[in-house]
Amino acid sequence: MTESENTEERDDAEEQAAGTEAAAEEAPADPLELAQAEAAKMKDMLVRTAADFDNFRKRTKRELEDARRGGREDLLKELLPVFDNLERAIQSAQRATDVKAVADGLTMILKQFEGTLARVGINRVPTTGSPFDPSVHEAIQQVETDEHPPGTVVAEVQPGYAAGEKLVRAAMVVVAKPKSGEAKPDA
Secondary structure (H helix, E strand, O other): OOHHHHHHHHHHHHHHHHHHHHHHHHOOOOHHHHHHHHHHHHHHHHHHHHHHHHHHHHHHHHHHHHHHHHHHHHHHHHHHHHHHHHHHHHHHHHHOOOHHHHHHHHHHHHHHHHHHHHHOOEEEOOOOOOEOOOOOEEEEEEEEOOOOOOOEEEEEEEOOEEEOOEEEEOEEEEEEEOOOOOOOOOO
16 A cells, blocks of 8 residues: 555544544433433423413404404494484384374384395294294294195294394294194195
């Protein structure tokens, strides 16, 4: 071997030794220290995650309350003109001599109220003349009749309302049943 080759081998050996020493200095030799460092890191992450989740929960609760409050305010803004007209109708009724005019005014206010409910997504449940549906109707009476098919709603006692697909209040209705002398149809 030449002297330059010997020098290169010595340099390579020194570099390997230096690399091994540097690796030994960088990594802790004790596995317990490694585990403790990892545990401390995980604990810190857990504490941060718990704090983030708590902040998220509080923020979500606040946003939900704000949305409810905003929804109530929007509904109230829609209903206020109806109440204003109702107050005016009451004041006019106290001075009115024509009962028909008062009744017409109240009918107009009722139509305004129903229109307002429809704009906010609340609709009246169909009753009279429709088949009895226990999911939207509450039968409070049955009437024997041959004028309507059995199971048909013949009268509405109290209207029902639905907000979209969700029932707000069931309609109280009177339902037709066959006269007791008639034979029941075969099913």
